Amino acid sequence: MKLNNVILLSEHSAVDTNRLDIDIEDGKVRRVRPSEHVASEPPKVLLPALCHPHIHLDKPFVLTCNNNNNNNNNNPSENYPDYSDLLPETGSFDEALSNTSKAKERYSKEDLYLRGSQLLAESYKHGVTSLRAFVEADHVTGVLPLTTAIQLKSEFSHLLEIQICVFAQDPLFSGTYGEANRSVIASLLKDHARSVQALGTTPYVEESREKSLQNIDWAIETAVRYGLHLDFHLDYNLFQPSPSNQPLTFSVIELLQKQDWLGLADKSKTVVLGHCTQLTTLSNLDLEQLAGTIIQSRLPIYFVGLPTSDMFMMGRSTSATNTPQARLRGTLQVPSMIKDLGMSACISVNNVGNAFTPFGTGDPLQLASWGVGVYQAGTISDAMILYGCVSWLAKRAIGVEGEAGYRDIIEGQSLRGMLLISNKEHTRLPGGANGSELKIPARQRTSFKDIVWDPPDVELRSIVI
Ligand SMILES: [Zn+2]
Numbered sequence: 001m002k003l004n005n006v007i008l009l010s011e012h013s014a015v016d017t018n019r020l021d022i023d024i025e026d027g028k029v030r031r032v033r034p035s036e037h038v039a040s041e042p043p044k045v046l047l048p049a050l051c052h053p054h055i056h057l058d059k060p061f062v063l064t065c066n067n068n069n070n071n072n073n074n075n076p077s078e079n080y081p082d083y084s085d086l087l088p089e090t091g092s093f094d095e096a097l098s099n100t101s102k103a104k105e106r107y108s109k110e111d112l113y114l115r116g117s118q119l120l121a122e123s124y125k126h127g128v129t130s131l132r133a134f135v136e137a138d139h140v141t142g143v144l145p146l147t148t149a150i151q152l153k154s155e156f157s158h159l160l161e162i163q164i165c166v167f168a169q170d171p172l173f174s175g176t177y178g179e180a181n182r183s184v185i186a187s188l189l190k191d192h193a194r195s196v197q198a199l200g201t202t203p204y205v206e207e208s209r210e211k212s213l214q215n216i217d218w219a220i221e222t223a224v225r226y227g228l229h230l231d232f233h234l235d236y237n238l239f240q241p242s243p244s245n246q247p248l249t250f251s252v253i254e255l256l257q258k259q260d261w262l263g264l265a266d267k268s269k270t271v272v273l274g275h276c277t278q279l280t281t282l283s284n285l286d287l288e289q290l291a292g293t294i295i296q297s298r299l300p301i302y303f304v305g306l307p308t309s310d311m312f313m314m315g316r317s318t319s320a321t322n323t324p325q326a327r328l329r330g331t332l333q334v335p336s337m338i339k340d341l342g343m344s345a346c347i348s349v350n351n352v353g354n355a356f357t358p359f360g361t362g363d364p365l366q367l368a369s370w371g372v373g374v375y376q377a378g379t380i381s382d383a384m385i386l387y388g389c390v391s392w393l394a395k396r397a398i399g400v401e402g403e404a405g406y407r408d409i410i411e412g413q414s415l416r417g418m419l420l421i422s423n424k425e426h427t428r429l430p431g432g433a434n435g436s437e438l439k440i441p442a443r444q445r446t447s448f449k450d451i452v453w454d455p456p457d458v459e460l461r462s463i464v465i
Helices: 093-104 109-126 144-155 178-191 209-226 248-258 277-281 284-297 307-314 334-339 364-374 380-389 392-397 448-453
Strands: 002-008 020-025 028-034 044-048 050-056 128-136 161-168 198-201 229-234 271-275 301-305 345-347 418-421 426-429 438-441 461-463
Touching (some): 050 109, 050 271, 050 364, 050 392, 109 144, 109 461, 128 144, 128 229, 144 161, 161 178, 161 229, 178 209, 198 209, 209 229, 209 248, 229 248, 248 271, 301 334, 301 392, 334 380, 345 380, 345 392, 380 392, 380 448
Parallel strands (some): 002 044, 050 128, 128 161, 161 198, 198 229, 229 271, 271 301
Antiparallel strands (some): 002 020, 020 028, 044 418, 418 461, 426 438
8 A cells, every 4th residue: 555645643743744655565664755746646644543532332323313213224123122202302411311211221232233333333434443432231231231342342343442331320329229230230340351441430320429429439449349440420510519519520539549549450540530511610729729639649530521412411591590591501621621721631422312412423523623612722732632632632541542642654663543534636526517527626634723623524534454
């Protein structure tokens, strides 16, 4: 394979004016030289591939395209449940939790496999090579989402590095089934230890703060015991903090220290905090103190902003004031957390086509592009940060960094897993009455800014293998 007129971009070479011709044989770089094709071929951009640090593998697309009333998969319908009665009516958080519980009762192996494989296929086509896949485990789902995820992980292993996160969406210490849910998770971790890389829980679904703290404590202890990464869905509200309602983020830090995470957990394991929308209500001083505490603690804490879900779930009118159109659209201000507070953070797609996020696709670049507006992040250096948020920063958060944050091009080296953005010379359209086609010069993407502000079509993206 010959890659001509290549621009190399990475976190250490955001602007590269050198154009390279790269010969690849058997997946290895055989020859690199200054390009002789600058004038004759459109430029290509080679850069670190994309990552979903947080995506739900068992519940995508339950509301879109796969139900019996719209089954175009030619499969026996009894294996593919109809979810059409679970379409959002209010779009509220409680409705999403309750409809997701109802959906879970209908999962079948075939249905989980179909929707999961659709998500993975779409992700790969968009340029993703690694991801953390959340699969729910509780007294309703039993082992089925996990065994299906293990099968998908194996079948896609030549294309995607998939981390499986066994995830408790439901309470572990409250309600009728808390104890049952806990024992399901404990037995899955024991029986499938080799296939699972992370443990995730949702402390905010517990019935009291005390139970939420128990949830966190148990998750830390269990992650250490099984050698897992830890991943919390946390502080998913926009309440003003009060002495009795401090963000649980602070408690996670305290409990990690109390349980000596640094001393006991494997050094390669990270702690990821997703959503954390309540942190947006903190003062600058409190945020700076939080950032300072995390940095000083040396704990491997990473925040994942999930803006598509957050904007849908959190951006509600909160009171009967005389400004009902005014809304707090709370989502972590990720670029500022990185630039201004020195925190480790990234962004992810989270959900698509379900009650928590009925819209969207599995495209991380579309998400990064959306971030320009959501975060008012419109500078050239912001474009690089936003790309990093769905690439090397995301990989670092889930501990699959490898060397993919930066690749120099040297002979003998593999470029496997890098993303190649091609450019077309022209966009061609059918001609009018006289028959000659319309030929319009295509926009050329050569920088992070071009790629994030104007994400190229899937056809222009390919993974180097
Ligand atoms: Zn999630």
